[in-house]
Amino acid sequence: RGLPLGVLAALVMACSGPVIEGSGDAESDTAGGETEGTDDTSGSTNGGSSGPTGSGSDSDGTTTEGTTAGTTDGVTDPTTTDPTTDPTMDPTTDPSTDPSTDPTTDPTTDPTTDPTTDTTDPTTDPTTTTDPTTDTTDATSDSDSDSTGDMCNPPPPFAEIYWVADADVVAPMVAEASQLLPGNPIAAHSDVEGEGTVTFHVDIACQGTYYAWGLAFDGTDITGNPDSYWVSFDGGQEILWSYGCGGVDQWGWDKVDITGQNCSESAFTMNLDPGPHTIRLRNREDPGFMQAPAYVAAIVVSDDGNFNPNSLYAP
Template sequence: MGSEVFSARARASRPLADAFVDWFTEGSEVFSARARASRPLADAFVDWFTVGSEVFSARARASRPLADAFVDWFTVGSELCTLLPMRLRLPSSIASVFLVLGVGCGFDSTGAGDSSGEADTDGNGDGDGDPGDGDGDGDPGDGDGDSGDGDGDGDSGDGDGDGDSGDGDGDSGDGDGDTGDGDGESGDGDGDPDPCAGYSFHEIMLASDGQPALPMALYGNENSPPPGVWAQSEVDEEGTITWGFDVECPVEVVMWAVVWDQKPGFLPDDADSFWVRMDGEDPERKWVFGCQTENVDSGWSYQQVSHNAGENTCMLESVSWVLNPGVHILRVRNRESSTFQGAAGIARVLLTSNADYVPTIAND
């Protein structure tokens, strides 16, 4: 009975130690019944068990596989199993029972660790050392920690999807779609086009496109020769006109405007200036365009926006704005009082990223 339990457990791939425990437990019950009917047999088993155990212990201490130790123990015990009944002249039937219980006579280690009828070279994934069988026994290709099998062993560049670099499994540098690997995404230096590379900005805004606030008002006619429509205020420090515009990429711009200066040049009692503000900046830029018109005939002309740091003199500073992508607000406010005819007027605004560009009214 014990051998049957042992065989069943082994076929189910239970560890050999567990199978032996089951065998020993159930076999012992039969042995106990038999031993009560024959004390000499019990003595024989004690000897058999003692000697076999010593061999088993010695083998185990030497780190021999459990199956080998068990076979040696069984073999030695089986020899005693055979000799002692002969010496005691036990009935052959009792000796046979003992042999059945021991399963030592004729025990063969072939196929240990396999299912029934399988030997150690069957290649069926039983942990017996067969290469490439996926049994986790340390050979290549079976997910047990060696290289090339996708088991997370950390080998770089082996294409096994185990998390190291160069194998297309999602980490950096292997062309799999993350940053810095030449896969076409933006900003990672991998040769993909920069949508803002070479970006330029050039936009003209007419007075008729702006929003005036009284006392700034619009005058003229769009169908008239340039400048067409313009904005002006005769009240000092009052009246504004505002434009909104949009840029797609970071850009630095300068500003030009078509302005009216009745008396060109920097002259007293001549309205020839505005306050200019971009995106609510504070303070505003004081633009005295009269400092720039002394060589211009009376009337309308394109002048570049600057800042005059002087009070009663021209101390001009160049002006530019660095703009981020998005919507921006430009506001121009009247600075000096004047008559209607002599008031400073503004007809159009040009914002450009080309600092060297010089527009004209006829071609801007």
């Protein structure tokens, strides 16, 4: 019995068809009627049944292989690409581990700007260390309420020198530089008997008894030559101070005492309250024919009756 013409024509075409790249095996077996490497899910062009391997049989018992060889030439099967080797998925490039975003380098946590390291110690605020209201040396403070300021309880030693250059000189008293004293300080003198004054301004911190010395000039040792002044403090009664009796030769310091007849002396003291005071010297004698007036250049005031004025200035 012969094959139908249509089937015979199909077999002829299958055996003589071209080889297609990527179809698996490039060989055709004309003797067995097989085409290798084609993936035929239908099993046969003549309606044969298909098994799980993709093979089928036609009506004349010819078998066509439908299995997939799994090999391809030159084409990368995307189903065979291992996703673990995809460079775009390399975990070593995970942006979450980018060192540029490492939280340990967060500039907001820079220790150089840590407010806990602020070097401005509030305990060293200079505005709290120089408050004059808390000055314990304030003479007006009196912690024991004994009417004596804390600074004057007990009073510190006091000794100050006051120069004619800083005093008030009233004519005919005149002031001029001394040619005999070291440093040539200003000295005052008057050529008119009983006229001309020099007033020194003294500031006292503590109440107490004070003493005075005068830096005076005695030009000669002749009896009756000018060597005295009238002295008063705070505008009070004048006392006679004759420094010639004290043995001043040329320039020297002499304690201001009350001079009596025959050069007798009694202590001159000043009971002064805190605050400003004045000590005034008024010319007493006429310079006479020798024209050697009395001179004064400075006074010293101290609360120590035995103070040595030479420790402040040695003529």
